[in-house]
Amino acid sequence: ERLSMFTCRSVWFSQRHMFMCPQLSCQMVELFEACQQQPSDLERKEVCRARLQQDIQQIFPSARLYLTGSSMNELGSRCSDADICLVIKGNCSFFLFQKKTDALRVLGRLLKLFKTLSYVERNQLIRAKVPILRFREKGSDLEFDLNVNNTVGIRNTFLLRSYAYALSEPVLPSLQRDYPESFNPLMNLDMVPEGPKHIPPYISRNQSSLGELLLGFLKYYATDFSWDKQVISVREARAFPKNNSKEWNNKFICVEEPFERNNVARAVHEKLKFDAIKAKFAESCRLLHERKELNSILPFRAIIIKESSRG
Numbered sequence: 001e002r003l004s005m006f007t008c009r010s011v012w013f014s015q016r017h018m019f020m021c022p023q024l025s026c027q028m029v030e031l032f033e034a035c036q037q038q039p040s041d042l043e044r045k046e047v048c049r050a051r052l053q054q055d056i057q058q059i060f061p062s063a064r065l066y067l068t069g070s071s072m073n074e075l076g077s078r079c080s081d082a083d084i085c086l087v088i089k090g091n092c093s094f095f096l097f098q099k100k101t102d103a104l105r106v107l108g109r110l111l112k113l114f115k116t117l118s119y120v121e122r123n124q125l126i127r128a129k130v131p132i133l134r135f136r137e138k139g140s141d142l143e144f145d146l147n148v149n150n151t152v153g154i155r156n157t158f159l160l161r162s163y164a165y166a167l168s169e170p171v172l173p174s175l176q177r178d179y180p181e182s183f184n185p186l187m188n189l190d191m192v193p194e195g196p197k198h199i200p201p202y203i204s205r206n207q208s209s210l211g212e213l214l215l216g217f218l219k220y221y222a223t224d225f226s227w228d229k230q231v232i233s234v235r236e237a238r239a240f241p242k243n244n245s246k247e248w249n250n251k252f253i254c255v256e257e258p259f260e261r262n263n264v265a266r267a268v269h270e271k272l273k274f275d276a277i278k279a280k281f282a283e284s285c286r287l288l289h290e291r292k293e294l295n296s297i298l299p300f301r302a303i304i305i306k307e308s309s310r311g
Contacts, residue, residue, distance in 0.1 A: 021209050021210075021211025021212055021215065021292050022209070022211070023211075023292055023293060024209075024210070024211030024214065024215075024288070024292050024293060024294055025209045025210040025211040027293070027294040027295075027300055028210045028211065028214065028294060029210065030304065031294065031300060031303065031304065034303070034304045034307045034308055035077040035078060035079075035303065035304075035307045036076070036077065036078070037070070037071070037076035037077060037078055037080060038078060041076070041078055041080075042071060042076075044137070044140075044142060045067060045071050045082040045142070046067065048082075048119070048120075048137055048142070048144070049065050049067050049082075049084060051119065052065055052084075052120075053065040055113065055117060056086065056110065056113070058113075059109060059110075059113060060086075060088050060106075062088060062089050063086055063087065063088050064086075064087045064089075065084055065085070065086055065087075065146075066084065066085045066087065066154050066189075067082060067083070067084055068083045068084065068085050068153045068154050068156075068157040069082075069083030069153065069157060070083070071083065072157050072158075072161060073156075073157045073158070073160035073161040073164060074160075074161055074164035074165065075160060075164060077307070078307050078310050079141075079307070079310075081142070081143040081144065081145060082142065082143070082144045082145070083144075083145050083147075083153065084144055084145070084146045084147075085146075085147055085148075085149070085150055085151065085153050085154055086106070086110075086146055086147065086148045086149070087149055087151060087154075087189060088106065088148065088149060102148075103130075103131045103147070103148040103149065104125075104127065104131050106148045107125055107131055107132070107133045107146075107148060108125065110133055110146070111123055111125050111133060114133070114135060118138065119137065119138050120135045120136065120137060120138055120144075121135065121136050121137075121138045122134075122135055122136045123135045129267075130147055130150050131147070131148070132145045132146060132147050133145075133146045134146075151189055152185075152257065152259050152260050154189055154192055155183070155185065155187075155192055155258075155259050156257075156258060156259065158192050158193055158195070158196055159175065159176070159183055159196075159234075159258060159259075161196070162175055162182075162183075162196035162199060163175060165196075166199065166201070166202045167201070167202040167203075167204050171204045171205075171206035171208075171213075172237070173202055173237065174234075174235065174236060174237030175196075175199065176234075176235045176258060177235070177236065177237065179196075179198075179199050181195070182195040182196050182198060182199055183195060183196075183258075183259075185259040185260075211292065214288070215285070215288055215289060218281055218284050218285035218288060219285050219289075221281045222278075222281040222282040222284075222285040223282075223285070225239065226239075227252065227253060227274075227278070228242075229241060229242055230242065230254070231248055231254040231255070231256055231263075232254065232255045232256065233255075233256040233258075234256070234258050235256060235258040235261070236256075242254060247261075247262055247263050248263065251263055251265070251266060251268075251269075252265075252268050252269070252271065252274035253265035253268045253274065253277070284297045
């Protein structure tokens with residue numbers, strides 16, 4: 001679903017790229033239009049974010065709370081949860097967050113605070129590599145994941161948002177390569193949303209339909225990509241060869257984080273799971289090639305019905 005959302009975001013209004021795989025292309029557009037986050041969905045998240053920031057500042061006066069992820073990068077669906085990043089600035093070593101334990105300490109204090117708030121419920125501290133505090137808006141199914149000072153998520157949010165807005169055709173340039181000043185990893189966080197505003201519209205020479213692009217994506221990772229020899233890089237808009245760095249060595253899947261340049265696929269460390277991912281690419285490629293119908297790889301019609309029933 002998220003893949004279709006990404007492919008369709010910039011081209012849902014264009015009809016001239018439907019001539020190949022027309023049924024598949026139309027289904028992708030229909031899925032996008034049914035599932036895309038509505039302004040009212042974002043407003044609900046923003047109201048809760050503002051209220052939380054006000055309450056959190058009772059403990060951490062310098063704290064800022066940012067909506068990140070799919071809620072802000074234009075790839076969100078109506079059922080997407082809300083990722084929020086708590087940024088705490090200060091001179092004390094407590095605020096430097098060089099260690100995971102620092103984030104856990106802050107989240108522990110927030111957990112106590114959240115138990116006293118009337119508008120959130122189901123609070124849960126998750127001790128992952130990037131620890132999060134998960135909770136829900138009371139009386140609804142809106143779920144939040146809150147992290148502390150994981151500021152690269154803010155930068156990635158506006159990088160993806162820029163890709164979503166950059167073109168009227170479904171082929172993407174490397175924005176970081178072409179406009180490095182707009183995505184400087186050292187840019188002040190308050191300026192991150194402003195950087196991409198200076199990027200001019202992108203004109204693509206792409207002639208492929210949405211359906212062809214989706215089939216090409218699946219075929220590339222099912223048959224062409226060398227998982228054991230290559231690294232996927234959004235920053236460079238290509239796959240580059242693995243070197244001897246410990247970041248890439250002995251890893252099943254290597255995807256470069258665009259700003260910190262580490263491996264965001266490091267969690268896939270079991271061969272069984274890796275084989276399952278490769279098998280799903282191969283199966284999806286075969287089914288979609290044979291049937292040219294989105295329902296062959298995901299419950300397309302059921303998703304449309306479910307999303308259409310949302311208020």
